[in-house]
Amino acid sequence: MRHLLPAVMLACAAGSVNAQVPFTRLLQADRDSADWLTYSGNYAAQRYSRLGQINTRNVASLKVAWVYQADGPGVMETTPLVVDGVMYVTEAPSTVVALDARTGRELWRWTPEMPANVGSIGGGPTNRGVAVLDSSVYVATLDAKLVALDARSGAVRWSATVADNRAGYFMTGAPLAIDGKIIVGISGAEAGIRGFVDAYDARRGARLWRFYTVPAPGEPGSQTWKDATSWGTGGGSTWVTGSYDPRLNLLYWGVGNPGPDWNGDVRAGDNLYTCSLVALDASTGKLRWYFQFTPHDTHDWDATEIPVLLDGFVNGKARKLVAMANRNAFYYVLDRATGEFLAGREYSHQTWARGLDARGRPVELQAKQPTTEGNLVYPSLQGATNWFSPSYSPRTGALYVAVREMGSYYYKADAEYKPGTPFMGGGERALDGDSASGAIRAIDALTGARRWNFPIHSPPWAGILSTAGDLVFAGSNEGNFFALDARTGKSLWDFQTGGQVRAGPMSFMLDGKQYIGIAARRNVYVFALRP
Amino acid sequence: MTLQGAMNELARGKRAFDINCARCHGIGGNGDTGPSLARAVLPRARTDSALRTVIASGIPGTEMPRSFWLSDLDVKRIIAYVRSLSDVGDKPASGNADRGRELFTPAGCGTCHIVDGVGGVVGPELTDVGARRSVVSLRRSLLDPAAEFPRQGGRQLFAVVRAETRAGTAVTGVRVNEDTYSIQLRDAAGRFYSLRKRDLRSLQRQSTTTLMPSASGKLRDDEVDDLVAYLASLRTAR
Numbered sequence: 001m002r003h004l005l006p007a008v009m010l011a012c013a014a015g016s017v018n019a020q021v022p023f024t025r026l027l028q029a030d031r032d033s034a035d036w037l038t039y040s041g042n043y044a045a046q047r048y049s050r051l052g053q054i055n056t057r058n059v060a061s062l063k064v065a066w067v068y069q070a071d072g073p074g075v076m077e078t079t080p081l082v083v084d085g086v087m088y089v090t091e092a093p094s095t096v097v098a099l100d101a102r103t104g105r106e107l108w109r110w111t112p113e114m115p116a117n118v119g120s121i122g123g124g125p126t127n128r129g130v131a132v133l134d135s136s137v138y139v140a141t142l143d144a145k146l147v148a149l150d151a152r153s154g155a156v157r158w159s160a161t162v163a164d165n166r167a168g169y170f171m172t173g174a175p176l177a178i179d180g181k182i183i184v185g186i187s188g189a190e191a192g193i194r195g196f197v198d199a200y201d202a203r204r205g206a207r208l209w210r211f212y213t214v215p216a217p218g219e220p221g222s223q224t225w226k227d228a229t230s231w232g233t234g235g236g237s238t239w240v241t242g243s244y245d246p247r248l249n250l251l252y253w254g255v256g257n258p259g260p261d262w263n264g265d266v267r268a269g270d271n272l273y274t275c276s277l278v279a280l281d282a283s284t285g286k287l288r289w290y291f292q293f294t295p296h297d298t299h300d301w302d303a304t305e306i307p308v309l310l311d312g313f314v315n316g317k318a319r320k321l322v323a324m325a326n327r328n329a330f331y332y333v334l335d336r337a338t339g340e341f342l343a344g345r346e347y348s349h350q351t352w353a354r355g356l357d358a359r360g361r362p363v364e365l366q367a368k369q370p371t372t373e374g375n376l377v378y379p380s381l382q383g384a385t386n387w388f389s390p391s392y393s394p395r396t397g398a399l400y401v402a403v404r405e406m407g408s409y410y411y412k413a414d415a416e417y418k419p420g421t422p423f424m425g426g427g428e429r430a431l432d433g434d435s436a437s438g439a440i441r442a443i444d445a446l447t448g449a450r451r452w453n454f455p456i457h458s459p460p461w462a463g464i465l466s467t468a469g470d471l472v473f474a475g476s477n478e479g480n481f482f483a484l485d486a487r488t489g490k491s492l493w494d495f496q497t498g499g500q501v502r503a504g505p506m507s508f509m510l511d512g513k514q515y516i517g518i519a520a521r522r523n524v525y526v527f528a529l530r531p
Numbered sequence: 532m533t534l535q536g537a538m539n540e541l542a543r544g545k546r547a548f549d550i551n552c553a554r555c556h557g558i559g560g561n562g563d564t565g566p567s568l569a570r571a572v573l574p575r576a577r578t579d580s581a582l583r584t585v586i587a588s589g590i591p592g593t594e595m596p597r598s599f600w601l602s603d604l605d606v607k608r609i610i611a612y613v614r615s616l617s618d619v620g621d622k623p624a625s626g627n628a629d630r631g632r633e634l635f636t637p638a639g640c641g642t643c644h645i646v647d648g649v650g651g652v653v654g655p656e657l658t659d660v661g662a663r664r665s666v667v668s669l670r671r672s673l674l675d676p677a678a679e680f681p682r683q684g685g686r687q688l689f690a691v692v693r694a695e696t697r698a699g700t701a702v703t704g705v706r707v708n709e710d711t712y713s714i715q716l717r718d719a720a721g722r723f724y725s726l727r728k729r730d731l732r733s734l735q736r737q738s739t740t741t742l743m744p745s746a747s748g749k750l751r752d753d754e755v756d757d758l759v760a761y762l763a764s765l766r767t768a769r
Contacts (some may be wrong), residue, residue, distance in 0.1 A: 114619050122599070145681065184721065190600075261600075411550050416604060426602035427551065433685020456711045478710030491729075 018321075021083055021132045023179040027246055029093035034509040036082045036517075039129050039174035041465075041506065044309035045243035046392040048466050049507035053514035054529060055469030059483045059493045061530045065515060066104035066160060068524040071095075075502045076519035079129045079174065079463070082508040083151070085515070089524055090127040093109075093118070094141035096149060103509055104526065108154035110139075118143045120170045121422050122190025123239065128387075128503075133177035133202050140171035140184050146200055148182075158205035162186065167419045168193050174241045176251075178282055181208060185238025189274075189302075192259040192423035194235030197251070197278070199285060209285030213238060213255045213273045218286075221272035226476055230267035233417050235259030236274045240304040240387045245320070250288055251280045252309070252322055256302035258416035262370040263298070263425025270295040278337060278365035279323060289339030293326045294362065298369055299352070299410060300381045301327040302427075306389045308399065312446050314342050323445055325390055325401040327383030330356060331448035345448040347441065348384035348403045348423045352377050368427050370410035380436075381428040382459070389463035389504045391472065392445055399445040400472050404459030413521050440464065440474045442489060452489035456480070463504030465516070473516060475501025481518050481525070497525055532769055544612030547605045551598060560616040562665025564679060565594065569616040574766070582610050590629055592682055593663070624666045624760035626753065631761025634754055643743065646765060653719055653742055655681050662766040669762045676743035683761055691740045692716055694726055694732045694741055702726070705742060 025032060029042040033050035041047045054062060070076060072091030081088045082158065087101040098107040117126075119483065120142055131138040136157055137149045143165040148157040162184060163169035168191025176183040181199045189195060195213040213236030215221040218230075225231040235258045242253035258267055258274040276293035278287055294301050308323045316332070322336035329350035333343040341360030353362040368377045384404055391400045410427040415425030430436070438459040442451040462475035470486040482494035482500055499521020506517050516527045549558060555565030557632055562568070575590060576582035587608050589597035601609070635641060643654035650656075662668070671678050681688040689705040694716065696702075704718035714734065716724040728734065746755055 372546070372550070413547070413602075413605065416602065418603075421708065422600065422602045424600050424602070427598070429551075429554070432688075433682065434687055434736075435685060457709060476711050480711045482711070491712075492713070496710070497713070 013438055016203075020135055022134060025171070026133070026177060026446070028281040030199055035084070036080065036506040036508050037132060038081070039079050039131070039241045039473045040243065040306060040389060043244040043246060045241075045306050045389070046310070046394070047306075047389045047463065047504060047506075048180070048307055048391055048393055051507050051509055051514045052468035053509070054467065054471065054516065056471060056485050056492060058529055059469070059471055062493050062495070062527045063530045065075070065526045065528040067526070068099055068104040070097075070136070070524070072521040074124060074126055075500050075521050076524070077126045077172075077503050077507055078519050078524075079126045079504040080517045080519070080524060081130060081132055082506070082517070083132055085510060086151075088130050088132065088137055089519070090126060090129055090139060092126050093125040093297065094139060094143075096130055096137060096139050096154065097152065098151075101515075104524070109140075110149055110154035110156070112141050112143075112145070112147065114141070114143045117351055118165055118167065118170070119191070119420055120172070121168055121188065121420075122424075122463070123170070123172055126172050128172060128241070129174035131175040131177040131182060134498070136202065138177060138182050138202075140173060140175050142170050142172065144169045144171050144186065146171075146175065146182060146184055146205070148202070148205060159411070160200055160205040160207065162198060163193075167191070168421075171239075173239050176241050176244065177202065178244055178246075178251075181282070182487060183282075185240065185242070185253060186432060187237045187239040187257050189235030189237040189256050190261065190422060191420060192233035192235065192417045193237070194232060194234055195238050195255065197238050197242075197253050197285070199282075211278070211280050211285040211287065213278070215272065224270040224272040226264060226268040233259050233423060234267065234271065234274065237302065237304065240306065242437060243307050243309050243322070244282065245309055245336060248320070249282045250336070251282050252307040252336065253280065254302070254304040254307060254324070256304050257297050257300045260423050260425030261298070261300045262410055262427065263412050263415050264296055264369075266415065266425075271297070272527070275301060277303055277307055277334070279336070282337075287352055291332070291334055291339045291341065291360065291516060293324070293330070293332065294328050299328075299377065301383055303327065304387055305385060308390060308392045309336060310392055310394070310445055312397070314446060321446075323392070323399060325385050325443070326401065327379070327386055328362070329379045329384035330362070331443060332360060333446060333448070343447055347401065347443055347450070349378050349405055350384065351403050351407070358378065370412040374409035374411050374413055376407055376409050376431070378407040379404060380406040380430045381410070382406070382430075388461060388462070388502075392467040393465040393466040393486055395468060396442075396466075397445055398442040398451055398486070400466055400474075400486075401441050402438070402460040402462060402464055402474060403439045403441045405438065406459045407431045412495045420439045438476070440472065440484060440489070442472075443487075454491065456491045462501040464508060465505035473518070475503075475505070475518060475520065477501070479520060481505075481520065497521070497523065499523060540608060540681070541612060541615060542735060544608035547601070547609050548612050551601065552609065556593065557665065560613060562668065564664070564668055564682075566663055567665045568613050571617045573613075579614070581609050582613065594681075624756070624759070624763040626760035628755030628757070628760040628764040631757035631759070634750075634758055637763060638746070638750060638758065652721060653717060657762060657765055659767055660765050661763040664762075666759060666763050670755065670759050673746040675747070676741045676745055677739055680741070687738065689741075691737045691742060693733075693735045693737060694724075694731050696730055697732050698725070705737070
């Protein structure tokens, strides 16, 4: 076999030079199981790999194949993409690096020039990954630019200013590439921005549409902002990558908290579309439907968790569904064509609501509002879960969620709006450390009923991958990266990475061999079965 | 600004301090588990700009957290309030620090605690404990050591843990570190253990227990005063 290798290598090298990822290939990311083409693995955002070579029987012999050590500061939150033998990762604040996926050797690196005083109030200077379409790689930068890079070289093709960083806008999430368009969200609600979702022409960088997550006076939804001026600083960040149903041509995007975070007195009303899921027409950006999880939120419970698309039978009827394990500790199942609420229940300890009514609206306990003295509420500000991806396995029908069991004292204070400065109106004191814990939890994706629970040492900040090998990969703050049996939650393999795992795992196949990738602190680890 | 306005600003600073800082630094800033701030010079925050950095970014490796949620205005008010506390003056220890130093080793403190590079490792290092703890807190730790524990990120440091392996061996010691799959312990004799959780039959954290004996009934009141004065004088990390 050895004499065949050069030919194989040449073929692969040729593939990577072309690196063509047309929209049709992204559509089939489900079946194109050799690569990892989008942040969440497919448009349905299931973070599920159809690769089963690594499975419950052999995962115990998983070993490190290679490690890439980043140059940048901070803890990596990137999900690597792999296309035709090339891996694309990002480092803080907004560097893109292309690696040889067989060895981890660097092919090119692009670091944007940025003002020294670039701001990111309410979120760390981090980056969660890139999008690929045709022969370009797209990155959203901390200073709120969307940049298209040549996938072969890292050369800049175009750069578009999305918003003004000095006014508090910044970007950390991976863009979403669809047919000819790059979709991005924005961060900055802690500085009183007015959030939006944008679409850009993938070839030229012109903005095609913008959907504001806070309506202006007179627009539908504006009646939920009863104070005349509060909408202008109403927040509604869109900082986590959404999902997409190409048949319905709908984008599903989570919207964050209203501003100011903890003092709702100055923004009476439900504050649409904050803490909501919005379904947008991908061609026009027009709102098709919305569902608000936390009306008039005062706990910073962004609905910027990953909206997972799945199909299933509800009350004997086949439905197209979207599910979200929300930061507010409730799990929701909606009809993704109409937004109709179908099921919902608590999946983690909470003390702020009696439950959900028939339409999915929380029955809130008014005594659980933030106060000047501090009010203990579960979950904490960071929520029962957060931006890090859950995973849905079509094989088990379970949604796997990284759960944070932690409460906080919530404080209310005055908030004064000054562009580009904190606009939060209070704070929290978390009951962290020994008073808190974490878990990887399997819940029935159609009902939210708990199937199993794997306790972990502290409230996690890392995503989950499930695979056709019936494995669930997850990580911990203390550096553990581990594999659980997707059906039982039993731990089958673990590895101490030596740094906090704060990213989402992914999987790919090269030369007939399955790999698992995960970023931990400033390293990217790639694992394979021992030969 | 009018005098009334200045008073109001100070009152606002006190309120922000009470909400955000008093849990560790005490009401009035006189110190609790965190050091007293009622002193002329704050070693880690000699200038307002250094104090601003400490408030915003915390002090890595200590229990001082970062406070990202505070507005510039609140930080400014807290700084003004903390600076106003210097008029109050730190509460001095009443004992004799030199006699306390003489007492430290015969009282057995050095068996578990390091001062200036010498001592045991079962309890926290005390080389600069006077800069980190108030006089009240030091006295409380000597007389009722289980009343409070050093913490970091909400985790009890030197927590006493009892682990029993499936083979039947039991270890009691202080937790050095822990993750989902392993725990590291050190027993009273200073022996180190690395344990895989899957090999354990039971693992119990004894959150109200400490390996530190109380000085109550073992030392006279004036000896406790002297030891407190000595500990309060330990202010310089190497």
